[in-house]
Amino acid sequence: MKKLHLLRQRLIGAVPSLARDPDRLLTFVEEGSIEFRRGRNLSHEYQYAAQLVLTDFGDDLDTVMVPLLQWLAEYQPDAEPGEAVSFEAEILSNRSVDLALRVRLTERVIAKVDCEAGTIRVDRALPRFELDACPVTQHWQLLIRDTNTDDDYTLASEWGEVDSDGG
Template identity: 40%
Template sequence: MKKLTDLRAHLIASVAVIKADPSKMEVFVDKGDVAVRAGSLSFEYGYKASIWVQDFGASIDTLVAPLLAWIAANQPDLFEKGDRKPFTFESELLDAETCDITITVTLTELVRVEQLPRGLRVTHLPEPVMTDAFATVPTGTKMWAGLIDADDVPLELVTT
């Protein structure tokens, strides 16, 4: 799972206390699954990634901000969920200055599998770019109340 490796490297590079001693952080999968579609070997990984940091003595902000930056680039759909909670965390206080922190984030990875004459090509696909098709319309604007194909029910344009 490519994202797990990338996430680990990002946190080591971005969080000073982890960079100073990478052995204090473990990144692993708690639970995962693979989704497929009939007629194709391509698939999607779906898994709960856990980040466990031992003896963390810095501000948790120094861990959360780089993690959010990584999620924004690598799993942007987590920012678009209705609950606006891209991950969960737990903390166990060890003493007045340190704690163990466990962060859980749900990740997905699309994998394309192509049959070639000499074997299979497996490619981890990048996240789709989240662009707004209506750039001049403010975020949250509802363009219509519904699309109903009936002569007696007109489309209602909503501009709030």
């Protein structure tokens, strides 16, 4: 479940309230299964629903959704758009919710059997797909504005690496 760890790291790095208190992000695996073929080949694929629960969440919902969708575009680009992410929320107050996200993930494992040597070599295939729109950008700022106002955009969060030139 390497992808779930990567997704968790992305959200902690991108969502300001999670960066301050990462223990407010709980992660679980539900409905896990393994797809494989019979025979000598032991390659297989993990398929599971990752559940991410953000407790006492008071930020704008897009501070979570935008980095999550960006991560899916990089690590799970074959996800069905209508089924890739679902969510539920429990309203705690006028300012906070408990937010539960469910994300469908797959991970391929290539297991090569060498009968003569008596070995099985396992490679975990976690391909990362470059974002076509901005392949060189490594640092992101999320700017949010209410379309019903003439207010300027507000910086909601930042994530990613800053290059050596400080940009």
